Amino acid sequence: MRRVAVIGVGISRFGELWDMSFRDIVISAGTEAIEDANLEGREIEAMYVGNMSGGRFISQEHISALIADYSGLASINVPSVRVEAGDASGGVALKEAYISVASGIHDIVIAAGAEKVTDVGSASEIMDSTIDQEWEAFPGASLAGLYAMMARLHMHEYGSTEEDLAGISVKNHKNAVKNPKAQFRREIKVQDVLSSPYTAEPLKMLDTAPISDGASVLILAGEDVAGKYTDTPVFIDAIIQSSDFIALQSRENILEMKAVKTAVRKALRMSRCELNDVDVFELHDSFTITELLLYENIGLCRHGEGHMLVREGETEIDGRYPANPSGGLKACGHAVGATGIRQAGEIVLQLRGDASGRQVQAERGMAVNIGGTGATAVVSIFRR
Amino acid sequence: MLPRFWRKIRYRYNLIGTECTNCGKKFYPPRNLCPECRRKSRIAEVELGETGTVVSFTVIHDSSESYKLQKPYVVALIKLDSGPSVISQIVCNPDDIEIGTRVRAIFRKYGEDGEEGIIYYGTKFEPVI
Ligand SMILES: [Zn+2]
DSSP: OOOEEEEEEEEOOOBOOTTOOHHHHHHHHHHHHHHHTTOOSTTOOEEEEEOSOHHHHSSOOOHHHHHHHHTTOGGGTOOEEEEOBTBTHHHHHHHHHHHHHHTTSOSEEEEEEEEOOTTSSOHHHHHGGGSOIIIIITTTOOHHHHHHHHHHHHHHHHOOOHHHHHHHHHHHHHHHTTOTTOSOOSOOOHHHHHTSOEEETTEEGGGBOOOOBEEEEEEEEEHHHHTTTOSSOEEEEEEEEEEOOSSGGGSSOTTOOHHHHHHHHHHHHHTTOOGGGOOEEEEOOSBHHHHHHHHHHHTSSOTTOHHHHHHTTTTSTTSSSOBOTTOHHHHTOOOGGGHHHHHHHHHHHHHHTOOTTSOOOOSEEEEEEEETTTTEEEEEEEEO | OHHHHHHTHHHHHHTEEEEETTTOOEESSOOSSOTTTGGGOOEEEEEOOSEEEEEEEEEESSOOGGGOOOSSEEEEEEEETTSOEEEEEEOSOGGGOOTTOEEEEEEEEEEEETTTTEEEEEEEEEEOO
């Protein structure tokens, strides 16, 4: 296997992009990535696209060919593969793209993710399709409801509070102010979160990431060719995907995210480093409790201590474990299938020193992308 | 929704799960393959009883319209005394439930499909007083 570098990053605006179609959003990110990589376009050999639900969001399947076409790649007839893994679709697309370059089959490929959600009124119902429809959704649980049960149990077992969860939302909003691509570039206060309406108790509206329009594109190249295009390659030292029981009721302990734990352990081994060598994190905060549980399941602290990291400010941008300098899903936006690629893009910008205003001094970074309540996890480690 | 619902109706109405007689583990929802034993699985149906304990719960204020559920309502993760866990609605006032509350299965209406007016039934739970 050869080393794989990221040589280009493109991220569209995230948000309610009423003026942009699915195609427009993809083109916006794709053009930026190709320019960033100094490519002409013909060098691209394949494309992997994370997209959760084109069929339900915009009644468009065959997203793979559509995206290749509007990225200007139909004329060179590249293969294009659409990947679906709930809101981990982007992360899994990146993994597939990585494998195709690491194996030597392709030299230069695109790893993309895109979602257009604001053409339908029922985006949150479509997000709920990431949980078990027959045994979780039918009896009345929603994605928020399942995370709410995890939050309630955490509070009961360990004494975390609604204020602690609100602190995560406040932090992510603060970081997003410095991110020009972010959906919500404004600070909020703990009180704003606490006074927002309950969706599924104890989770509230402002504990919840929006469902956004957006696209992100990375260009990957084998180490031996990367130097032709860039002086600042960022290497993917590891990318690991794991799975878990889809329904919470099948898991022994609903606060333990076994897919995350497994993927982190394998990714650290693959990249031959320790967690303490990682300087910056992008974590899947689909809900505030998701980010808190990730602190514990990644191993930034022990089980039951996630809220202590919040209270001590350890995951602030100037803390020991800077988490979500982009603003995360909560404030940068959650464009579902694009999120895993967007997270990786933020880590690449951070490692290149291109994250002006929200820059963390970092040699290594980690992205953690989750599908649903954690039945899919993708953990990647990058190094400059 | 409709064929999917009726296919497993027997398990929804009666809290019947399956058991792997090779290792003794019980499953709800029912599985036809034991994740521990795989090829050595020996699967049989098993009644899971009516009683259990609330592991965690939430009050849902904002949920999918497609099931036409009356909001707010209580949903819980319940550990059955027989072993497996189940996600179910609890028929009670949100103030009458906490983690550890003992509950018992009851047969209740779930919702109805607007146009055809088909009514869905299934298992819910209520606190044991
Ligand atoms: Zn077995």
